[in-house]
Amino acid sequence: MSQAEPTIGKKRRSQSSDVPTSGIHSLLKLLPFAKPFTWNFIVVLFLVIIYNGTSVLQPYLVKIAIDRDLSVHHPNYQGLLHITIIYVVIVVLGVVANFAQVLVLQYSGQSIIREIRLQLFRHIEKQSMSFFDTNSIGRLVTNVSSDTETVSQFFTQFFLSMMRDGLSVVMIVIAMFELNVKIAAISMIILPILFGISFAFRNRLRNAYQATRSRLSAVVSFLAENLAGMRIIQIFHQERRQDDRFGELNEKHRRANVREYRTSVFFNRVLELVGNLAVAAVVWFGGGSVLHGAILFGTLYAFISYIRQFFQPINSMTQQWNTLQSSMVSADRIGKLLEREPSIQDKPAVERIADVSRVRGQVEFRGVTFSYQPDMVVLKNISFRVEPGEFIGVVGPTGAGKSSIISLLARFYEPQMGSVLIDGKDVRDYAQDDLHQVVGLVQQEVNLFTGTVLDNIRLFREDIPRERVVAAAERVGAHHIIERMPHAYDTPLVGKGQNLSMGERQLLSFARIIALDPRILILDEATANLDSQTEELVQQGLQAVSASRTTLVIAHRLATIRHADQILVLEKGQLVERGRHDELVAKGGLYALLAEKSGVNARVVSGS
Numbered sequence: 001m002s003q004a005e006p007t008i009g010k011k012r013r014s015q016s017s018d019v020p021t022s023g024i025h026s027l028l029k030l031l032p033f034a035k036p037f038t039w040n041f042i043v044v045l046f047l048v049i050i051y052n053g054t055s056v057l058q059p060y061l062v063k064i065a066i067d068r069d070l071s072v073h074h075p076n077y078q079g080l081l082h083i084t085i086i087y088v089v090i091v092v093l094g095v096v097a098n099f100a101q102v103l104v105l106q107y108s109g110q111s112i113i114r115e116i117r118l119q120l121f122r123h124i125e126k127q128s129m130s131f132f133d134t135n136s137i138g139r140l141v142t143n144v145s146s147d148t149e150t151v152s153q154f155f156t157q158f159f160l161s162m163m164r165d166g167l168s169v170v171m172i173v174i175a176m177f178e179l180n181v182k183i184a185a186i187s188m189i190i191l192p193i194l195f196g197i198s199f200a201f202r203n204r205l206r207n208a209y210q211a212t213r214s215r216l217s218a219v220v221s222f223l224a225e226n227l228a229g230m231r232i233i234q235i236f237h238q239e240r241r242q243d244d245r246f247g248e249l250n251e252k253h254r255r256a257n258v259r260e261y262r263t264s265v266f267f268n269r270v271l272e273l274v275g276n277l278a279v280a281a282v283v284w285f286g287g288g289s290v291l292h293g294a295i296l297f298g299t300l301y302a303f304i305s306y307i308r309q310f311f312q313p314i315n316s317m318t319q320q321w322n323t324l325q326s327s328m329v330s331a332d333r334i335g336k337l338l339e340r341e342p343s344i345q346d347k348p349a350v351e352r353i354a355d356v357s358r359v360r361g362q363v364e365f366r367g368v369t370f371s372y373q374p375d376m377v378v379l380k381n382i383s384f385r386v387e388p389g390e391f392i393g394v395v396g397p398t399g400a401g402k403s404s405i406i407s408l409l410a411r412f413y414e415p416q417m418g419s420v421l422i423d424g425k426d427v428r429d430y431a432q433d434d435l436h437q438v439v440g441l442v443q444q445e446v447n448l449f450t451g452t453v454l455d456n457i458r459l460f461r462e463d464i465p466r467e468r469v470v471a472a473a474e475r476v477g478a479h480h481i482i483e484r485m486p487h488a489y490d491t492p493l494v495g496k497g498q499n500l501s502m503g504e505r506q507l508l509s510f511a512r513i514i515a516l517d518p519r520i521l522i523l524d525e526a527t528a529n530l531d532s533q534t535e536e537l538v539q540q541g542l543q544a545v546s547a548s549r550t551t552l553v554i555a556h557r558l559a560t561i562r563h564a565d566q567i568l569v570l571e572k573g574q575l576v577e578r579g580r581h582d583e584l585v586a587k588g589g590l591y592a593l594l595a596e597k598s599g600v601n602a603r604v605v606s607g608s
């Protein structure tokens with residue numbers, strides 16, 4: 001089974017680059033997003049027919065005026081007036097139909113983008129942590145922002161062009177044959193030539209277009225990376241080197257862009273040239289017919305107008321080749337993302353917890369073995385039990401697997417062997433929503449969002465009252481710091497909290513977790529960013545909040561967990577020691593070693 005999958009993946013990839021069948025397939029899969037707008041598209045079709053009809057009628061009306069009313073022998077003012085009035089009505093009707101069509105189509109197109117974006121975002125939100133290990137944020141951002149835009153162009157531009165321009169060509173051809181079969185037949189020679197030229201240019205236009213897009217995205221991602229890491233670049237005096245690289249990327253983009261314009265201008269001029277040659281031919285043959293009296297002058301005029309009207313739709317349909325290609329690529333990417341099911345899902349008919357606060361908070365690991373990737377075991381046969389309300393410290397060298405233990409408890413990942421239980425129930429038997437309310441996590445890397453301090457502490461949950469937020473902040477010692485900010489709790493945070501110090505961000509994330517009031521509290525390296533004074537505050541807060549709940553603290557600074565009820569010592573994915581601080585120090589094992597080291601560190605820091 002697992003062997004069959006890569007081959008399928010490979011096959012699809014090669015198909016999408018050469019034969020666009022899988023691309024079309026992906027586009028069709030997105031059709032349900034357009035379905036609610038079926039009526040809009042029907043209205044658009046109707047409006048397009050009206051608009052095209054009015055365009056084709058215009059030369060015809062002029063022809064009638066010339067041949068019937070302006071003829072020297074029978075001047076007809078009455079008829080001329082009628083034709084003029086009809087002409088004006090038709091022109092106005094055409095403008096109105098065109099306007100309405102653009103509105104309805106854009107409304108539908110934009111609604112489709114909104115829908116696809118929303119679905120994609122929801123889908124990504126549902127994914128498990130392992131998904132984010134393998135999908136870069138940049139790629140996902142592109143998927144949600146520009147791929148959706150490109151796909152919607154299929155529903156608007158491509159669809160519109162095929163309808164409008166296809167219909168246009170057909171209507172013009174009919175009008176020509178209606179006027180005069182012989183000249184129409186001669187004019188038809190132009191059609192295969194125009195289509196032949198378009199076909200010949202098709203790939204060149206596409207390649208030029210795609211080259212520009214990819215050069216542009218290189219420029220954009222270079223910019224994003226460099227702006228984010230500007231401090232490092234300045235410290236390492238890399239400005240010049242980065243300038244050169246940016247200059248190079250810019251130059252490539254410029255060249256691609258110029259090439260794109262050159263190709264498309266060349267193509268347009270060739271089309272125009274062919275069209276004008278066709279006009280010349282019609283003038284010659286049609287003019288001859290006028291002289292012989294086979295046709296009237298007005299008919300010739302109408303023919304010339306129609307030949308001119310040919311370019312626009314054919315040109316526009318050729319451009320759609322780009323749209324089709326790029327929307328197929330985007331649809332393929334979106335489709336793959338939407339198809340991907342979260343690897344961790346609630347069991348069917350999982351029982352929800354009526355009252356999360358009634359969870360006692362007992363934690364047990366039973367023979368847990370876990371790896372992120374096959375044959376790289378991160379945790380080996382881990383077993384321990386934490387009674388409700390206990391305060392547990394987890395220590396060990398870097399990479400020992402401490403954070404991984406926590407990820408398993410929050411069921412961000414699932415163990416390959418053994419089980420993780422809360423209150424004696426496997427975490428896989430909880431609904432994930434319940435589990436995330438039971439287990440609260442504070443990580444070293446604090447994630448803040450655009451919004452006020454208040455929003456960030458209660459994570460936009462309006463059901464948490466302001467008082468509870470303030471109480472939470474007071475409890476972790478963040479209240480005074482927040483009160484000193486320009487607008488206290490209503491101070492807006494810039495970016496990801498760039499207007500705050502690391503320690504302040506950390507305190508906010510503490511307050512956040514207290515406001516959410518989980519039964520099991522986990523702190524991963526959370527005190528690392530605090531100065532000793534703030535850390536003391538947090539220590540006090542921690543004591544206060546840990547009293548009423550099970551608390552697991554991962555700490556490099558052992559002072560934080562000195563008084564823990566139990567300390568788990570991990571090394572290379574194995575639980576090597578466990579016990580109270582004094583017991584472990586007395587034992588003289590790994591913990592004693594770590595304690596000695598951190599004791600030395602503490603002395604150095606306080607001495608400097």
Ligand SMILES: Nc1ncnc2c1ncn2[C@@H]1O[C@H](COP(=O)(O)OP(=O)(O)OP(=O)(O)O)[C@@H](O)[C@H]1O
Pocket residue numbers: 133372373378396397398399400401402403404405
């Ligand atoms: N998302 C991941 N994908 C693959 N491997 C991972 C992932 N996260 C961690 N690992 C690996 O698992 C092992 C344990 O990592 P873990 O983060 O649990 O260590 P830790 O004890 O928390 O270390 P630290 O003290 O540095 O935070 C490491 O070897 C690490 O490289």
Ligand SMILES: [Mg+2]
Pocket residue numbers: 402403404524
């Ligand atoms: Mg860690």
